[in-house]
Amino acid sequence: MIEEALRLQVEEECLKIGCCVRCARRFTGDRVLDNYVKHTVESDATQADDEPPAKKAKGELCIFCFGVLAPGDIEDIAMKAVASLTEADYDDPVFTTTLSMPVCNLVRDKSIYVHLGRTVAGYTDQVKFLHLLPLKDIWKHLINGSIAKGSGKSADNGYNAELMVNVEMAYRGDRREMEVISKLRPELRGPVTRTTADSTLESSTEAALVRCLRLPPGPPVAPPTYQLSCLRNAIFVAGRYNKYSRTMSQTPWTVDGARRTESSLQERITDRLVQLTRSAGVRFSASGREDVDVRTLGRGRPFVAELTDPHVTLLTPKDLLELQREINAAHPEVRVRDLQLVTREQTAHLKSGEEDKTKSYTALVQSLSGPVSADKLYSLADHKELVISQQTPVRVLHRRPMATREKTIHWMKAEPISDTLFKLHLQTQAGTYIKEFVHGDLGRTEPNVGTLLGGTFDILALDVESIELDWPPAMPENDGDT
Ligand SMILES: [Zn+2]
Known part of the structure; x- marks a missing residue:
């Protein structure tokens, strides 16, 4: 915390330029969230003549938070959040909230900070290393309790909850107020994002800021509008x-x-x-x-x-x-x-390791070039770890790029059914095109069953027998109590 005398000065100056009582406290560098709840209540109830005015004139919006920290807005949004959560009927017992402010809020933040540095002696020196609280953290702290009470869920004040109530503030003057970023950084191309605005403001010299920013910022040109949505992570x-x-x-x-x-x-x-x-x-x-x-x-x-x-x-x-x-x-x-x-x-x-996995298949193969002896078929089993070269099959060329890949047939075994029909059991590297290995795909897969046996073959049916991936783990098939 900064010295008490300075703190009062800062608060007074903030209220004078149009901050609400909570934002005024924020610019004093107060990082204790509970003080923001207490502070307003005390000031509202026991305001003495020598204390700074706690309430702003009716209809006047805070130049920093645009009223989002005002008790009325907090209650209003909390009520909408509760209604939305109730209607959606999420079964999550915990929620968190997020607030997205218009980007010009960064400009106003900087502009108030620079203004205080120039009007309150010693401000910059004492506040420089305090890291002013993010506005959304104060908001979250103020609103979460009300939403929790209304919805019967508990609030997560961090960002770990899976269920989120997102509030997005839109402000009509945002684009206009962002023009200052291009003034500070004329070489900037494309739309100004939160990141570019932030880096521009942080890297600008005080002299440049004083020249380009409006010190202090003026009142908002229009009240903000809010869009509220709930979202549960997948x-x-x-x-x-x-x-x-x-x-x-x-x-x-x-x-x-x-x-x-x-x-x-x-x-x-x-x-x-x-x-x-x-x-x-x-x-x-x-x-x-x-x-x-x-x-x-x-x-x-x-x-x-x-x-x-x-x-x-x-x-x-x-x-x-x-x-x-x-x-x-x-x-x-x-x-x-x-x-x-x-x-x-x-x-x-x-x-992971999809290419290294092995897959087992059974193919029903027909000889198109006459009978094949059983002995010849059995000889297929002699080929172990057979490396074949496959060009992208004609049938998938419309969705896969043209390429030649080497694939391994770990083992294969023929099971004769008739003299022109047999089953081929085989285990291959994942990604092997089995149909093409059987019929050769007009010579695009070499070697193939045809070149190994000498003849022409076609595949009538194919089954995947197993996929060697030990995930997800097996689960019991019964309830355990039956
Ligand atoms: Zn405010």
């Missing part, structure tokens, strides 16, 4: 899926705006999830993807659903198990397992 639900259909795509598939498939696997999994959590939207990602006509068997393919602005987040393992059963009962061609809540950080497992 939650992430991970799991694994099996796809038993050869006509379903993983993601909604449209060509020229028209749907190509009925409903995607993604929608079958996430529609119910979005409904249950009352989320605004969903982003689905999986460890790779299979073609429409490829099934995914075994323990399934790991996936993550990111649910944005969810209103229901307190999901127990039992809730998720129930949801899992619902999805599986509604869609026999889809099966999900291991549904669980994960953190944003954990979702990185899905993509």
